[in-house]
Structure formats: C-alpha cells, structure tokens
Amino acid sequence: MSSPLPRDPIAQAREQWVSHGWDAEADSMAAITAVMRTASIFLQRADSILRPHGLTFARFEVLALLGFSKRGSLPMTHASRLLQVHATSLTNSVDRLEATGLVRRIQHPTDGRTRLLELTAEGADILAAARDDLNEQLFADSGLPAADARELFQILSRFRRASGDFL
Amino acid sequence: MSSPLPRDPIAQAREQWVSHGWDAEADSMAAITAVMRTASIFLQRADSILRPHGLTFARFEVLALLGFSKRGSLPMTHASRLLQVHATSLTNSVDRLEATGLVRRIQHPTDGRTRLLELTAEGADILAAARDDLNEQLFADSGLPAADARELFQILSRFRRASGDFL
DNA sequence: TCCAAACCATAGGATGTCCAAGTATATTGT
DNA sequence: ACAATATACTTGGACATCCTATGGTTTGGA
Numbered sequence: 001m002s003s004p005l006p007r008d009p010i011a012q013a014r015e016q017w018v019s020h021g022w023d024a025e026a027d028s029m030a031a032i033t034a035v036m037r038t039a040s041i042f043l044q045r046a047d048s049i050l051r052p053h054g055l056t057f058a059r060f061e062v063l064a065l066l067g068f069s070k071r072g073s074l075p076m077t078h079a080s081r082l083l084q085v086h087a088t089s090l091t092n093s094v095d096r097l098e099a100t101g102l103v104r105r106i107q108h109p110t111d112g113r114t115r116l117l118e119l120t121a122e123g124a125d126i127l128a129a130a131r132d133d134l135n136e137q138l139f140a141d142s143g144l145p146a147a148d149a150r151e152l153f154q155i156l157s158r159f160r161r162a163s164g165d166f167l
Numbered sequence: 168m169s170s171p172l173p174r175d176p177i178a179q180a181r182e183q184w185v186s187h188g189w190d191a192e193a194d195s196m197a198a199i200t201a202v203m204r205t206a207s208i209f210l211q212r213a214d215s216i217l218r219p220h221g222l223t224f225a226r227f228e229v230l231a232l233l234g235f236s237k238r239g240s241l242p243m244t245h246a247s248r249l250l251q252v253h254a255t256s257l258t259n260s261v262d263r264l265e266a267t268g269l270v271r272r273i274q275h276p277t278d279g280r281t282r283l284l285e286l287t288a289e290g291a292d293i294l295a296a297a298r299d300d301l302n303e304q305l306f307a308d309s310g311l312p313a314a315d316a317r318e319l320f321q322i323l324s325r326f327r328r329a330s331g332d333f334l
Numbered sequence: 335t336c337c338a339a340a341c342c343a344t345a346g347g348a349t350g351t352c353c354a355a356g357t358a359t360a361t362t363g364t
Numbered sequence: 365a366c367a368a369t370a371t372a373c374t375t376g377g378a379c380a381t382c383c384t385a386t387g388g389t390t391t392g393g394a
Contacts, residue, residue: 002248005333008324009249016235025306031316032209032309034323036224037251039206041330042199044352047379057203058380068183076343081169082176084204089381091344096379113342113389139192142199143329148322149198155315156201157175162310163208166172211382214349225350244372256351258374263349280359280372 010034042138049137053130054100058085059093060134063102063127066119073116075108084165102126177201209305216304220297221267225252226260227301230269230294233286240283242275251332269293 010033017026046057055063061083066074074082080090094117097103102123108114119127144152160166177200184193213224222230228250233241241249247257261284264270269290275281286294311319327333 004331005248008327008333009251010320010327011324012249013231013235022302022306025302027313027316027320028306028309028311029302031311031320031323032213032306034320034327035202035209036206037332038323038326039203040251040351041327041332042202046199047352056379064180068180077341081172082179084176084207085380086382087343088345088383092380095344111342111390115343135189135192135196139189139195139199142195143326144195144198144322145325146194148325149194151318152322153177153194153198153201155311155319156198156205157178158312158315159205159310160175160177160201160208164171165204165208166175207381214382223349242372252350253352254373255353255375259350262374278360278372282373 010037042142045138046134049133050130053126053133055126055130058089059097059102060127060130062090062093062097062117063119063123064131066103066117067124067127067131073106073118075114075116077114079117097123177204209309212305213301216300217297220293220300222293222297225256226264226269227294227297229257229260229264229284230286230290231298233270233284234291234294234298240273240285242281242283244281246284264290 010030013033014026014030017023017029022029043057046060050056050060062079065079065082066072076087076090076094080087083090094103094105098105101120104118104120105115106118108116142149177197180200181193181197184190184196189196210224213227217223217227229246232246232249233239243254243257243261247254250257261270261272265272268287271285271287272282273285275283309316
C-alpha cells in the first residue's frame with residue numbers, strides 16, 4: 001500500500017492517549033487498534049491469494065465449512081452461526097457461490113423454511129486448490145512465529161469466550 | 168448476534184486442520200481466524216458506541232488523527248498513510264465527515280494537488296464527546312485483562328513491523 | 335383447532351475496503 | 365523550455381458487513 005512508516009502509528013496514538021491523561025485506557029486502545037490493523041493485513045493477503053481461484057476469504061470460509069460437514073450439507077442458519085456472521089452476510093456469500101456453481105441451495109426434507117447448502121463437485125475442487133494455496137502461501141508463512149501464534153490464539157480465545165462467542 | 172455456541176468454532180476448525188494432516192499450518196490458521204473474528208467484535212462494539220454521535224470507527228479515527236495534529240491540518244495522503252487505509256477509503260470517510268460539517272477540505276498553499284483536512288469547531292466537539300464514550304465504554308472495559316492487552320499489542324507489533332507497516 | 339409468536343431466509347439500504355482508471359498538478363531529465 | 369514521469373485525489377465498480385423489514389413456515393398455547 002505504501003512504504004513503511006518511520007514510526008508505528010498505533011504506538012504514536014498510544015503516546016497521545018497517555019499524554020492526554022487517558023493512561024488507563026491506552027493499552028486497551030492500542031491493542032484493539034492493532035487487532036483491527038492486523039486483521040486487515042491478513043484479509044488483504046488472503047483475498048489476494050484466493051483471487052486467482054475466483055474466491056474471497058468470506059466465500060472460502062463457507063466452502064471450507066461445507067467441506068468439513070459430515071453430511072455434506074448444512075442449513076443456512078447453522079452455517080451462519082458457525083461462521084459467526086449475520087444471516088444476511090451469508091446469504092450474500094452464498095448468492096455469489098451459487099452463481100458461480102460452487103454451492104447449491106436445496107430444500108430441507110421436512111422444514112419448509114430451511115435451505116440446505118451443499119458443495120458441488122466443482123466447489124469441492126476449487127476448495128481443495130484454494131486451501132492448498134492458503135496453507136502454503138499464508139498459513140505456513142504467516143509472519144507469526146509459532147510461539148506467538150499460539151499465545152495470540154490463547155489470548156483471543158479467552159477474550160472471545162468472555163465476550164460470548166462460545167461457552 | 169446469537170447465543171453462545173457450545174464449542175469454539177475456530178478450535179473446531181483447528182482440529183479439522185490437524186486431522187487432515189495440516190498440523191504445521193493449524194496454529195497459524197487458528198490465530199489468523201481468531202484475529203479476524205476479534206476485530207469484527209471490536210468493530211461492532213465501537214460502531215455501536217459511536218452511532219449516537221453520528222460516527223463510525225473509521226470516521227472517528229480520522230477525527231482523532233486531526234485532533235492530534237500539531238498544525239490542525241493534514242494532507243489526505245499523510246492521513247491515509249497514518250491511518251493505513253487506501254486513499255480511496257479516506258476519500259469516502261472525508262466525504263461523509265465533510266457532508267456533516269465535521270471536517271473541511273482546504274487548499275494547500277503551494278501544492279495545487281494537495282488537499283488539507285481540518286477539523287471544524289463542531290468536529291472538535293463531537294470528537295471530544297465520542298472519544299470520552301469510547302474510552303469509557305470500550306477501552307476502559309474492553310474484556311481484555313491488562314496483561315493480555317499488553318502482550319497482544321507486543322505480539323501484533325512484531326508482526327506488523329515484520330509485515331512492513333513501519334520500520 | 336386456530337391464531338399468535340417464533341423462526342428461516344431474503345430484500346433493501348448504509349458503510350467500509352480495495353482495485354483500476356482518470357484528471358489535475360508537480361517534478362525531473364534532456 | 366518541454367516532454368516524460370511521478371504524485372494527489374476522485375470516480376466507478378466489486379465485495380463484505382451490519383441493520384431493519386418482509387414474506388413464508390412451523391410451533392405452541394388457548
């Protein structure tokens with residue numbers, strides 16, 4: 001996006017916070033801002049790796065979830081809960097996945113309200129290729145040292161649990 | 168958005184990764200996914216706190232940056248580098264801030280290409296009120312224990328530096 | 335049995351992010 | 365001095381996310 005800045009802009013913001021007397025909130029502000037910036041970096045990398053496959057990270061996550069499901073199909077609601085996005089966001093992703101033939105919406109056998117999502121054969125192929133690329137180009141060389149990745153996950157797990165993501 | 172899930176969906180994905188033999192990538196995948204989910208949680212909280220002020224987190228960040236600038240004004244490019252977003256994203260935010268009268272675009276004295284951003288009096292007032300609310304309702308009670316916030320910031324700082332955010 | 339309440343999925347609208355192009359202005363090299 | 369190149373910002377388009385509202389379907393209580 002641009003060449004490296006001479007100073008960490010979040011560290012600068014933190015200093016401003018302290019010098020205005022908001023010492024108590026400074027660490028939290030810096031951590032939260034850093035989380036948002038880091039997410040943005042990862043999202044850009046992931047999307048750029050997936051673009052040649054005609055996917056985005058959001059759509060990849062849908063495919064990956066379906067690929068792991070035992071029965072091969074999942075209700076929209078169930079999928080949106082597991083992906084932790086709004087039902088409307090999932091509808092959006094699935095619209096695009098269905099338009100490109102990677103996913104099918106099928107009727108639920110007994111509940112007329114529910115739609116089941118199912119991977120198509122092509123969806124399964126693309127998922128496999130995209131997953132290999134993500135593993136090689138992002139996860140295997142994420143820029144996070146192994147110990148940092150584990151510690152990061154643990155800190156965020158505590159936070160997510162505390163914030164009501166899971167029990 | 169919904170009631171807590173019985174199991175952490177990211178931990179479940181991690182298990183799937185391991186059971187498919189992608190052990191080496193599993194920790195990294197889990198950490199990255201958790202960062203994205205956490206960012207989304209914080210963004211929703213921040214936006215919800217700022218909504219009564221007619222702001223979003225993106226627009227708040229612009230105001231906050233201007234509020235800290237010594238000279239009271241900043242070129243678009245400089246601001247977009249410090250906020251680490253694309254120039255087009257900043258254009259979008261500034262359009263809305265200007266439309267509501269919180270920010271002004273003024274001519275650069277010598278460079279005809281450059282626009283300087285300047286807080287209006289009303290922008291400064293709203294910034295102060297919004298910042299107090301964010302400090303009280305988000306940063307002071309973020310759900311991150313103090314030690315976790317510091318450790319998190321340090322891990323992410325190493326990562327951001329390594330990924331070229333700053334020197 | 336039957337109607338109200340709950341639930342599922344989608345449409346519409348606002349915002350944000352990025353990328354690719356386009357316009358205007360500066361700077362640079364010959 | 366002038367043409368080529370670089371920089372600054374905006375426009376238009378593709379996607380993602382959320383919220384609110386709406387149309388079906390199912391369920392549960394009177």
